[in-house]
Amino acid sequence: MSSTFDGLYIARSGVRAARANLNVTGQNITNSTTPGYTRQRVDQAAITPPSGNDFYSGKQGAVSGLGSDAFATSQLRDAFLDAEYRIQNAAAGGSATLSDALSSLEDIFSYSTTAASSTQSSIVDVLSSELSNLISQMQNLTSGKSDASESVIRDAADQLAKKFNAAAKQLETAREQQYDDLSVYAVPDANDLLQSIAALNERIKSAEVSGGTALELRDQRNLKLDELSQYMDIRVEETEVPIGSGQTVHELHVYLADKDGNALKNDGDPEFTLVSDKQYAQVSVFQDADGARLTHVRLSGLTEDGKTFDGSNKGFQNADLQTGSLSSYLKLLNENGEYDIDTTDPDKQTATFRGIGYYSKLLDTLAQKFAETMNDANSTDTETKPLFTSDGTDTTDITAENIRLATGWTIGQGYLTTSKEEANPDDSTATSYSNITAMITALTSEKQDFRTPGENGVSIFNGTIQKAFMNVPTSLGQSVSSVNSANADDVNRLDNIDLNRQSISSVSIDDEAVDLLQFNQALAASARFMTAVDECLQTILNNMGLAGRG
Amino acid sequence: MRITNQMMMSRYKSDVGDAFASMNAAMRRAYDYRAFEKPSENPLAAARTFQVHWETQLNTDYRSNVSNLEGANTTADHVLQQMATLIDTAKQKINSVVTDTANAENRADVANELASIRTSMLAELNSKYADSYLFGGTNAGQLPFTLDADGNLLYRGLNVDTGLDKDGNQPTQATLEELAGEHVYVDVGLGIGMKGDEVDGQTAFDSAMPGIRYVGYGTNDDGTPRNVFSILKDIEGYLKDDDASAADLSQRLSPLRDALQSAEDEFISGKTEIGSRGNFLEETDGYLEAIGESLAEKDNEVEYVDFQDAITDFSTQQYAYLASLQVGAKVMQTSLMDYLR
Numbered sequence: 001m002s003s004t005f006d007g008l009y010i011a012r013s014g015v016r017a018a019r020a021n022l023n024v025t026g027q028n029i030t031n032s033t034t035p036g037y038t039r040q041r042v043d044q045a046a047i048t049p050p051s052g053n054d055f056y057s058g059k060q061g062a063v064s065g066l067g068s069d070a071f072a073t074s075q076l077r078d079a080f081l082d083a084e085y086r087i088q089n090a091a092a093g094g095s096a097t098l099s100d101a102l103s104s105l106e107d108i109f110s111y112s113t114t115a116a117s118s119t120q121s122s123i124v125d126v127l128s129s130e131l132s133n134l135i136s137q138m139q140n141l142t143s144g145k146s147d148a149s150e151s152v153i154r155d156a157a158d159q160l161a162k163k164f165n166a167a168a169k170q171l172e173t174a175r176e177q178q179y180d181d182l183s184v185y186a187v188p189d190a191n192d193l194l195q196s197i198a199a200l201n202e203r204i205k206s207a208e209v210s211g212g213t214a215l216e217l218r219d220q221r222n223l224k225l226d227e228l229s230q231y232m233d234i235r236v237e238e239t240e241v242p243i244g245s246g247q248t249v250h251e252l253h254v255y256l257a258d259k260d261g262n263a264l265k266n267d268g269d270p271e272f273t274l275v276s277d278k279q280y281a282q283v284s285v286f287q288d289a290d291g292a293r294l295t296h297v298r299l300s301g302l303t304e305d306g307k308t309f310d311g312s313n314k315g316f317q318n319a320d321l322q323t324g325s326l327s328s329y330l331k332l333l334n335e336n337g338e339y340d341i342d343t344t345d346p347d348k349q350t351a352t353f354r355g356i357g358y359y360s361k362l363l364d365t366l367a368q369k370f371a372e373t374m375n376d377a378n379s380t381d382t383e384t385k386p387l388f389t390s391d392g393t394d395t396t397d398i399t400a401e402n403i404r405l406a407t408g409w410t411i412g413q414g415y416l417t418t419s420k421e422e423a424n425p426d427d428s429t430a431t432s433y434s435n436i437t438a439m440i441t442a443l444t445s446e447k448q449d450f451r452t453p454g455e456n457g458v459s460i461f462n463g464t465i466q467k468a469f470m471n472v473p474t475s476l477g478q479s480v481s482s483v484n485s486a487n488a489d490d491v492n493r494l495d496n497i498d499l500n501r502q503s504i505s506s507v508s509i510d511d512e513a514v515d516l517l518q519f520n521q522a523l524a525a526s527a528r529f530m531t532a533v534d535e536c537l538q539t540i541l542n543n544m545g546l547a548g549r550g
Numbered sequence: 551m552r553i554t555n556q557m558m559m560s561r562y563k564s565d566v567g568d569a570f571a572s573m574n575a576a577m578r579r580a581y582d583y584r585a586f587e588k589p590s591e592n593p594l595a596a597a598r599t600f601q602v603h604w605e606t607q608l609n610t611d612y613r614s615n616v617s618n619l620e621g622a623n624t625t626a627d628h629v630l631q632q633m634a635t636l637i638d639t640a641k642q643k644i645n646s647v648v649t650d651t652a653n654a655e656n657r658a659d660v661a662n663e664l665a666s667i668r669t670s671m672l673a674e675l676n677s678k679y680a681d682s683y684l685f686g687g688t689n690a691g692q693l694p695f696t697l698d699a700d701g702n703l704l705y706r707g708l709n710v711d712t713g714l715d716k717d718g719n720q721p722t723q724a725t726l727e728e729l730a731g732e733h734v735y736v737d738v739g740l741g742i743g744m745k746g747d748e749v750d751g752q753t754a755f756d757s758a759m760p761g762i763r764y765v766g767y768g769t770n771d772d773g774t775p776r777n778v779f780s781i782l783k784d785i786e787g788y789l790k791d792d793d794a795s796a797a798d799l800s801q802r803l804s805p806l807r808d809a810l811q812s813a814e815d816e817f818i819s820g821k822t823e824i825g826s827r828g829n830f831l832e833e834t835d836g837y838l839e840a841i842g843e844s845l846a847e848k849d850n851e852v853e854y855v856d857f858q859d860a861i862t863d864f865s866t867q868q869y870a871y872l873a874s875l876q877v878g879a880k881v882m883q884t885s886l887m888d889y890l891r
Contacts, residue, residue: 032555106588110596121582122853123589125600132607136614143615143736143757144622144690146680420747421688422723426707426715432688437735437749441742444608466604474597477589484590495564499557508554513886 004540006066007533013067014526017044020070021519025512032507036223039507040215043072075215081501082222083236086229087261088494090324093230095487097328101178102480105359108170109473126167127366127469130160131443138440141418142433150416154409157374161388161403164367168360168401175333175356179297182329183285186231190326191282193228194254197221198280201252205277208249225254232256232324234274235263251277256301259322272301272316281315283326297333331355343456354479362460362472363400365450370465371398373448377439378417385417555885562878569874573867580864583854598852606845612739613838619736619757620831622679626759627828629677629684630821633765636674637814640667640782644810647789648803650796657799661789664782671779672697675761685761687732694761703779705729705760710767710777726767734758738834739841755831764820766813774809778817781810 021042031037047066114121134156140148200221207214225236235257240248255263256272263270274281286298300315318334321327337354339361371388375395378385385408390398392407409415419432443465450468451457461468578587589596646652647660675685675695682690689706696704703710706729713726735742735754743753766776775781785806788799 103588103590106590110589112584112587120854121584122603123584123586123596123599125603128600128604129607132604136607136611139611139615139737140618143618144680144682145614145618419688423689424707424715424721424723427689427692427724432732432734434688434735434749437737437742437754438744438747440737441744441749445743470597470600470604473589474593474600477591477593477596480588480590481593499561500551502554502557502560503552506554506556508552509885509887511554513890517890 004537006064007536008530010064010067011526011530011533013047013069014529015523017042017068017070018519018523018526020044020073021515022523024073025515025519028507029509029512032509032512034219036219036226037507038075038077038215038219038222038505040073040075042070043074044068044070073213073215075218075505077222077505078501081497081504082225083261085226085494085497085501086234086236087257087259088490088497089226089229090231090233090259092487092490092494093325094323094328095483095490097325098332098483099480099487101174101328101332101356102476102483104177105171105174105356105476106473106480108167108174109476125470125473126163127160127472128466130156130163131466131469134160135440135443138436142436142440150413150418153416154405157387157409158405161405164363164400164403168363168399171356171360171363172401175360178329178332178356179287182297182326182333186325186329187283187285190228190231193224193231194275194280194282197224197228197252197254197275198278200224201275202278205249205251209243209247221252228254228274230324231326232321233259233261235261235270237263253277256316256320264316264320272320274301284315297330333357336361338458338460339452341452341458343458359472359476360400361452364398365452365460366465366468366472367400367403368398369448369450369468370443371395371403373442373446373465374439377435377442380417380420385415387416558881562882566871566874566878569867569871573864573871576860576864576867579855579860583857583860585853585855595852599849602845602849602852606842606849609739609838609842609845612737613835613842615736615755616738616831616835616838618680619738619755620828620835622682622684622757623824623828623831625677625679626684627821627824629674630764630817630824632674633671634817634821636667636671637778637810637817640664641810641814643667644785644803644807648796648800648807652796657789661786664786664789668779668782668786671765671782672703675765685759685764687729687758687760688734690734701783703777703783705762705767710762710765711769711775711780713768726762730760730763730767732758732760738831739838740834755834759824764817766816770805770809772805774805776809776813776816778810778813781806781813785810 021044024040024042028039045068047069049063049065109127110123110125112121112123134153137148137153137156141150141153200217204214204217204221207217225234228234233256235255237253237255238250239253241251242248252275253270253273254275255270256274257263265271272281273279281301283301286300288298298318300317318327318330321330331353332355335352335355335357337358338351339358340348340352341350342348367388371386372395374388375384375386378387386393386395386406387409388398388403389395389406390402390404392404406415417435419434421432421434445464447463448465448468449459450461451459461471463471578584585595586592643660643663647657672695676693677684683692683694684690686692686694686706692706694706696707698704698709698716704716705726707715708721708726708729709715710726713721715721733751733756735749735751736757738755740753740755743750762777765778768776770776775784785803788794788802788806791799794802
C-alpha cells in the first residue's frame with residue numbers, strides 16, 4: 001500500500017527529471033557549434049515501486065511506481081566510428097603532407113610564362129628548354145649563321161649547368177623546409193597533444209573519483225586524440241579500474257598502431273605505449289648530418305626520462321610508423337625510390353617512395369650522363385678535353401650541384417672540338433663542324449641507359465638525354481597527381497566517416513527545439529500533477545468526514 | 551540518417567568551397583585558355599606539351615639552318631654564274647687570237663685580259679657568305695685559294711695541279727681528291743643519324759662546296775692541267791711567246807683548249823648540282839613549314855582549351871556558385887526555433 005505523500009514525491013521526481021532534461025537541452029543548444037562537443041542526454045528511468053512481502057503486508061492491490069529518476073547524463077558517441085575516423089585521419093594526414101611537399105617541388109622543374117613573341121602563356125620545362133637553347137646555338141654554328149660562335153655555345157652551356165646547380169639547391173632548400181616542418185611544427189605539436197591527453201586523463205579520472213562524469217573534458221580529449229591521429233596511427237583503449245568500495249574509474253591508453261588501427265604488438269602486448277593514464281611518451285627527432293647536407297632523419301618515441309613504459313630505452317623507430325603525417329615526412333626526407341635498391345641485399349630489392357632525395361639523385365644522374373656525353377664528344381683519341389667538370393678540372397663525382405664548365409673552356413676560344421678530322425699542316429684551322437653535329441646527335445638521338453650508381457645499379461630510364469631531361473617534370477607531375485588524388489580520396493572518406501559521426505554526436509537544433517517543447521510540457525504536466533495531488537490531499541485532510549454536517 | 555545543423559553547415563561549407571574553387575579554375579581558363587597550369591594537373595598532356603615544345607624548337611632550328619644554307623647556296627650560285635661568264639669570256643678571247651690575222655700585239659692584249667680574268671676568278675673563288683669562305687670545303691675559316699711565288703694556284707696549301715704542298719711534298723693528311731670529296735653535314739630535320747663516329751650522309755644535308763670540285767684539279771695523261779685557272783695561266787704563257795707562228799700557236803693551244811672545254815663541262819655540271827641543292831633546300835623549307843604548322847596546331851590541342859569552351863564553362867561554374875550561395879541563404883537561416891513563439 002502506498003504512503004500518503006507518494007503522489008507528491010512522484011510529482012517532484014517528474015519536475016526534477018523535466019528540469020534536468022531542460023538543462024541538458026540548454027547545454028546542447030548552447031554548444032551546438034562548439035568544436036568537438038558531443039550531444040548529451042539524460043539517462044532516465046522509471047522508479048519501481050518498493051516490493052513488499054504479501055505474507056506480512058497483505059495484498060498490496062494496485063501500486064504505482066515512484067516516479068522518474070534522472071540518474072545520469074551521458075554522451076551519444078560511437079567508439080567504433082572514432083576508431084575509424086582516426087585510422088582514416090592518419091591516412092589523410094599522411095597523403096596531405098606528401099601532396100603539399102611534392103607540389104612545392106613542381107615549380108623547380110616547370111613554370112608558366114608568356115614569351116615575348118606570344119600573347120599566350122606557355123609552360124616551360126626548365127632543363128629541356130636550356131638544353132634546347134644549347135642545341136639551337138650548336139645548330140646555328142653548323143649551318144654557318146652569322147652570329148653563331150663558340151662563345152655563344154659556351155654561354156648556353158653555362159646556363160644549362162647553372163640551371164642544374166639552381167635546381168639542386170632548390171631541392172636542398174625544399175628538403176630543409178620539410179625538415180623544419182617536421183622538427184619545428186609537427187613533432188612539437190604531436191608532443192603537446194600527447195602531453196595534453198595525459199593531463200586530461202588525470203583531470204577526468206579525478207572527476208570520476210569524486211563521482212562526476214566530466215563529459216566536456218572527454219570531448220576535449222577526443223578532440224586531441226583526433227588531432228594526434230593525423231600524425232600517426234593510434235589505438236585508443238579505455239579500461240575500468242576499481243578504486244575500492246565497488247567504485248570504478250576509467251583509464252585511457254593510447255598505443256602506436258598499424259595502418260588498420262591495431263596496436264603494434266610484441267609477445268601479445270602493445271609494443272609502444274604513447275599515453276598510459278597520466279604518463280606520456282614524447283617523440284624526438286634525430287638527424288645524421290653529413291656536413292651541411294641533411295642525410296637521414298630518425299624519430300623515436302620515449303617517455304620523459306628517456307625510457308619506454310616497460311623501463312627499456314627502445315623507442316619506436318621510423319619503420320614502426322606506417323601512415324600519418326610523421327611517416328610521410330620521413331618518407332620525403334629519407335626515401336629515394338629506385339636509388340634505394342641494392343640488388344645484392346635481399347631486403348632492398350624494391351624501390352622505396354620517391355622522396356625529395358630521389359629527385360636530387362635523379363638530377364645528379366642526368367648531370368653526370370650529360371657531362372660524360374659532352375666530354376666524350378669533345379675529347380679526341382689523343383687529347384682529353386672535358387667541357388663539364390665538378391670543380392673546373394675534375395670530371396669525377398659530377399653532381400647537379402657542382403656541375404660547371406671546365407676552366408679550359410672558360411678561358412679561351414678553340415677549346416670546343418668542332419671536328420675530329422685530321423688536316424694538312426697548312427690547313428690547320430679546319431672549321432668543319434662535323435663534331436658539333438655529332439654532339440647534337442649524341443644529345444638528341446642516341447639512346448642511353450640511365451642507371452643508379454654502383455656496379456649493382458638498376459636502370460631508371462632508357463632513352464635520349466633530351467627525353468631524360470623531359471622525364472623529370474613529367475614523372476614528378478605524375479607523382480604529384482597520384483598523391484593529390486590519393487589525398488582527395490582520403491579526405492573524402494574522412495569526411496564521410498565524420499558525417500556518420502556527426503549524425504550521431506552533433507546537435508540538431510530542430511531536435512533540441514522539439515525536446516524543449518516536450519520537456520517544458522512534461523514539467524508543466526508534472527507540476528499540474530502535483531497540484532492534483534495537493535488538491536487530493538486537501539480533500540482528504542480538510543473535507544473528508546464532513547458529510548452531513550450542518 | 552539523422553542530419554544535424556553542424557553536418558549541414560560543414561557539408562555546405564565544403565560544397566560552396568568546391569563550387570568556388572571550380573569557378574576560380576574556370577575563370578583562370580577563361581583568360582589564359584590553358585588546359586593545365588602544372589604538370590600534375592594533367593601529366594599526360596604535360597608530357598605531350600613538352601614534347602611538342604621540344605619538336606617546335608628543333609623545327610625552328612632546322613628552318614634557321616635551311617635559311618642559312620639557302621643564303622650560302624644562292625650566293626654560291628651567283629658566284630658560279632660569274633665564273634661561267636668569266637670562262638666564257640676567256641674562251642671568246644682565246645678564239646679571237648687563234649687566227650692567222652692575230653698579231654703578237656693582239657696576243658699580248660689577250661694574255662693581259664686572261665691575267666685579269668684569272669684575278670677576277672681568284673676573287674670569286676674566295677667569296678664569303680656570313681664570314682665563311684663559300685668554297686673552302688670543310689675549312690670555311692681560312693682563305694681557300696692562294697697563289698705561290700710563281701703564280702701557281704694553291705687550294706688550302708696544295709698545288710691544284712701537282713697536289714703537292716709548298717715544300718713539294720705529298721700532303722700528310724688529305725690529298726686533293728679527298729679535299730674535293732669533302733662533306734659538311736648539317737641537320738635539316740631528315741632524322742639525322744650516325745654511322746659509327748660519323749654522320750650518316752643519307753640523313754643530313756651536305757653543305758660542302760670545295761672550290762676545286764668546280765674548277766678542277768690535277769692533270770690529264772698528257773700533262774695538261776685540268777684546273778680552269780691553271781689552263782688559262784698556261785694559255786697566257788703561250789700567248790706571250792712572240793716568236794710562235796699562228797699555226798704553231800694553234801697546235802700548242804689545242805690540248806689546252808680541249809682541256810678548257812672539258813673543265814667548263816665539269817664546271818657546268820657542278821653548277822647544276824648547286825642549283826639542285828637550292829631546289830632541295832626550298833622543298834625542305836616548305837616541308838618544315840608544314841610540320842611547324844602542324845606542331846603549332848598540336849600544341850593548341852594539348853596545351854590550350856577552346857575559347858568557346860572556356861567561356862561557357864566559366865559561365866556555368868559562376869551560375870553554380872551563385873546558386874549554391876542562394877540555397878545556403880535560404881536553408882541555413884531556418885530551423886524549428888524560427889517557428890516557435
